[in-house]
Amino acid sequence: MGRLPRPTGDDIIYHAINRGNNRADVLGPDGERDMFLGDLARTKARYPFALFGYCLMSNHFHLLLKPAPGQSISRILQSLTVAHTWRHHRRQGTSGHVWQGRFRSPVIQDGDHLLVVLRYIEANPVRAAMVADPCEYTWSSHRCHGAGHADPLLDSFPEWEQLGRTEPERRARWRRKVRGEQPAKELDGVRSSVRSGRPYGAEDWVEVISHRLGIVREPRRRGRPSREKML
Template structure:
């Protein structure tokens, strides 16, 4: 059976998951983290991709992007790997010929509140996978930039982030408040499932509205045969 095309909706945020091959750690040294971090904006610029959020942990990375054309997401990941893979071998021991699982996972996210939640979900990988006690001091995540701790001019803020306030200080303060509320267990489970399966994460209304713009089905179809409608004369 042919592999299903990766879900893409123009200019809608996407969350990409890059995992070390066979569960192996990709980032074992500070230098490895730094190399990947430095390459992120370079590869994004080359492939005309906007990076909204990111988080790196030893076993891999989550990156939130948007772009206008479906092939750009894949080329962005390829560009990252092409530059990072040979460089990282100079700063740490790599025990396999490949660094990453051959196919990265992804989900498309509804703009608005869903995308703000997905942004925080990406950044909270530092707590879920790396046990970071304070996201604001974790160096390999965009949370510190969104919270106003550091400045990363190459990050492209989501439109919903701009709606948090009229000034950078207001937006940063309200994002910190938003992070303190946290994500519900349901949101985390739904987003994780969509990421693993490649489906759209959205409400039902957006799902119906956006289907015509998508390159394939945005959600799985109900199992079984469709119910036949009875003839009105029966």
């Protein structure tokens, strides 16, 4: 399948992902992830968006966000990665590509599907065996959602409010959910969406939003799939 066009429009939620060029650990060195969060805050101030969740791994990042009316996911992600690339090279004394040229940004349905993706994002460090408890991972929205640490980058959203009547109740419920094993069907669904770029949500919603945004499935190319699509 060829590349899908970037979906645009107001009131759209995206799961944005990008990897280091050649899967390099561009966020691995000390201080690099903190620097990236600073660039994320500056990008958010310049090109407003609501941020519902994030996780910075050593060689890639996940963002769950909704651009403000009139903003585009392409502008936001380009601004973020360009800013980080400049600071990275200045700090490391390097040059060349830091991030893969084309990021991924499948559209996400609100409601339960948004929470499935947020759970997937915040459990990343546990699946990668970096920590046993997601609350222990510094560069993730779970430190706020699960442990109650203040995070000025994050915005509220209706699905969070519906997890409980009080903030402690919501945090406790979310901690249990993220610490538990996520169903294979959910993992496969999120991963398939990331690989293909297709919207993630209920089948009827996917059909409607694909038509609205002009996302059309292209004929599959012959030949062996690329290694990246097999992972």
